[in-house]
Amino acid sequence: MTGTLLARRTAFGATALGGGRRWRPSPFLVFGGLFWLVMSLAFWRVPMCCDFGQHAAVVERLKDDLLHPAHPMADLPGDGSAYYSPYAVAQGLFAKVTGLAGWQVVKLSGPLNLLVLLTGIGRFVRGLTPRPWAPVLALFAMVLLWGTRMAWWSGYLGLMSMTGNLGYPSTFAIGLAFWAWAWAGSLAKGLRRGLWPYVGLGTLCGLVLLIHPISSVAAVLGVVAFAASDRRAWEWAGLGAWAATGLTAAAVAALWPYFSVFSLVGDESVDWIHRQLYTEMPQRFWLALLGLPALWLRLRRDRRDPLVLMFALECAVVAYGWVSGHYTYGRILGLTLVPLQFALAIELAAPRPWGWRRGALAGATALGACVGFFQIQAGAVVPRALDPIGFDQPPRWPGYGWAVGHMGRGDVVLTDGYRPTRSVPGLGANLVAPAWPDASLAEEVRNRRLAAVRAYLAPDSTRAERSAIVRRYEVRWLLLGPDQKVPPEAVVVDWSRRTGEVLARVGGATPANAPLIG
Known part of the structure; x- marks a missing residue:
């Protein structure tokens, strides 16, 4: 034993003096590092759009009051909002300490989330196979092998979708999910002893549950798949150890003071939004089916293969x-593709010589990756200025700094525009009617507020009706589309040269020279 240690030290010493083998970075370190750089830059060049404003608003509310944040989008209490996760609280604390605006913190979170994701992928794949190129192939399969129809949603990790959602909690949670699967894999192989590793895995699962509850469904299913692949789990001792993981996860989730994650079970308030996830599924995901042969081979080798069970x-x-x-359960569709994509990558990373079947699978995969890249994903990393073909580009929503710059912090804005309702709260303002359902606000109250917005903007509304709505909701500003009429009692303050939207002051709003929010 002593001789072995001395031999290892001698080898390290010889390497340090240049007399031994030099350290070489792994393929995943090289290509993963390049991917991190390219995607971070791609994420940074896309302006705030879609759900970005919602997450920036969460940080703004926590920055204002870390212990009792208001509703993310309205001038209402935020008690019980599931947006106030440990991840968001850490962002709010960072914003409070640094003085950064919410949107800046979310932007900075993108590269960090991607780092957690990449390291999780590397650790997970290395737990499945020692083949050095497998993590690289798994990464590129994950971002390219989707379909030929855009799949843009939080938690979907195609190249194009990542340009919008890298800064979201879902990306961080999925990165932690990969770490949880790697951890579960080591436990299933018996590489760790004692009860505490199971408790540690449960703590990590509980954290994922709090950060992004719907992604945690896929994360927990992956852990269950590894537990089922562990033959000791079918014995009393093994079953008790894995049960400790579940109990710890439940305890961590139950102890979080900002909201009760268990109250979300059976919540139907956002199911109508997610119905579209089930439309055009073959077109959105068919390239991932290239992994079915690889998954079938794994099943033939081992009927308890964790990737097969996970899928x-x-x-x-x-x-x-x-x-x-x-x-809403359709939100895990993006992670449902992971067993297919990663099984394919591991199969193709096998050392040569290959048989004709593996060669054909490699050719089909290369063709599929090219189709996925040029058909859907290329615009994510190829700027328009360097684009010789005209790839589809990520959304480029207009900014609303021109409007919010006139407002005081926390002012209430009445608008029904799709983009401003999702952007303005991220800059520190409040809406009359929040754009999304939230557990901290009863849905009938939100619907009543939406009806008030429609009534105010109705062409046949009277001045008395509009004044009553302004007083009831303490409205200070109107943000109107170019085709909407400005009420006679409102004072136009500014307008957007790009969209034609108009900002008007009502109800004793703050002066037009109020400090810029954010």
């Missing part, structure tokens, strides 16, 4: 979402 469990949950009408 079966996740498909069952997605199917349940469709049959039951709880379409």
